[in-house]
Amino acid sequence: MSSAGEGLSRPLPEQVRLNVVDLAAQVLGSMPAATVPPPLRGIAKFDPRKRARLGGAPIAAQLENDKDFRVAVAEHVTAGWPELVSSLAEGNVPPAADPVLVAAAAYLTRPPGWEEMIEAARTDLERNAAAAEGAEREEVVSRLREQLAAQKSAAKEEVDRLREQLKAARGENSDLRRKLHDARERAKAAVQRAEAMEQTAQDARAAATAAGSAGETELRRLRERLADVEKQLEASRRAAREGRSIEDARIRVLLDALQDASAGLRRELALPTTISRPADSVAAVAGETPGVRGVPARALADDDPQLLDQLLALPQVHLIIDGYNVTKTGYGTLTLADQRNRLMTGLGGLVAQTRVEVTVVFDGAELNAPVQVVAPRGVRVLFSAPGEIADDLIRQLVRAEPPGRAMAVVSSDREVAESVRRMGARPVPSALLLRRLGRA
Structure with a gap:
């Protein structure tokens, strides 16, 4: 059993390594239990979707160190890609073939010059990665340019808007100054009117004081007359009360007579007497x-x-x-x-x-x-x-x-x-x- 990586100056490219491990994981699940390498027997029991992800390192190590296991995987690759494996065995690399598949097949089947095939695939992958990175960089630059242009446009619109606001603010400031001037003029006129009204009020208070003095004199005279009138009224009330007792007696006799007459008339006419409430x-x-x-x-x-x-x-x-x-x-x-x-x-x-x-x-x-x-x-x-x-x-x-x-x-x-x-x-x-x- 020889080292599977013999002749390689560098490790397998990551994409190739993942492809090789995935192929080996598929073969591992279909191998008889007795032929499964002891280090991979536990991994062989994993779910097929988890086998390559969880057992990738042990599977790669077994491929490097176990020729029989690598040959078993290579047979599976030969059965799956017979034309590719045949071309590689003849030393021909199909121009349209995926570099990852070429490198994986060369690594597992080991045709003459397989190390150069892997290095050529590595070069192709690095070139493709660099091209993809350059395209991505160009796309990012283009996107950044578009964003910069949009920001410039937005900044210009914002500047125009601020200019309009400044113009409106200046006009509003001019209006406010004019209104302030008018308000000051009105306040000055109001102060003058207040002074005139204060003078008028002082004159009115003086006149009221004079009128109050005369009014008090008239009030004392009217109170004296009111006292005389009250005395006369009280005398009239006493005279009225003396004569009212006779009139009250006459009214009471008249009301009693009317009540008796109405009761007799109700009985005579048979008027209903049950309606005592509006309801x-x-x-x-x-x-x-x-x-x-x-x-x-x-x-x-x-x-x-x-x-x-x-x-x-x-x-x-x-x-x-x-x-x-x-x-x-x-x-x-x-x-x-x-x-x-x-x-x-x-x-x-x-x-x-x-x-x-x-x-x-x-x-x-x-x-x-x-x-x-x-x-x-x-x-x-x-x-x-x-x-x-x-x-x-x-x-x-x-x-x-x-x-x-x-x-x-x-x-x-x-x-x-x-x-x-x-x-x-x-x-x-x-x-x-x-x-x-x-x-x-």
């Missing part, structure tokens, strides 16, 4: 069984917990409730009947505590039969008529009230809230009423 006049479907202009003293948001308490404290407030909107917000999982009963129970306690007028409106557009509702004392229950929704009935109740009466509409329906607010009622979210009922 009672609003037409609705009842069950089988019977803007707020006076806002609170402290303005509160619609979702403030204290809002409902302040509204309930207003005198003669009318609380109108969107029934199903409240019940479905608080306990929507119950049946409609259970929702109504639970709301009525809570409202009974609220009315007992606050004594406010309460009207609950339910949507009755889809009712097929009368609904049994047990309304607590002081709670009015209304169902909207067929073809009418509860929202419309709520608006009718608001319109029926006289202007200026305190009204609160409990509903989380935004459209209802906005419409009643425009009509003078204060909207209240359903959650506030539910919280108030829970507290009660």
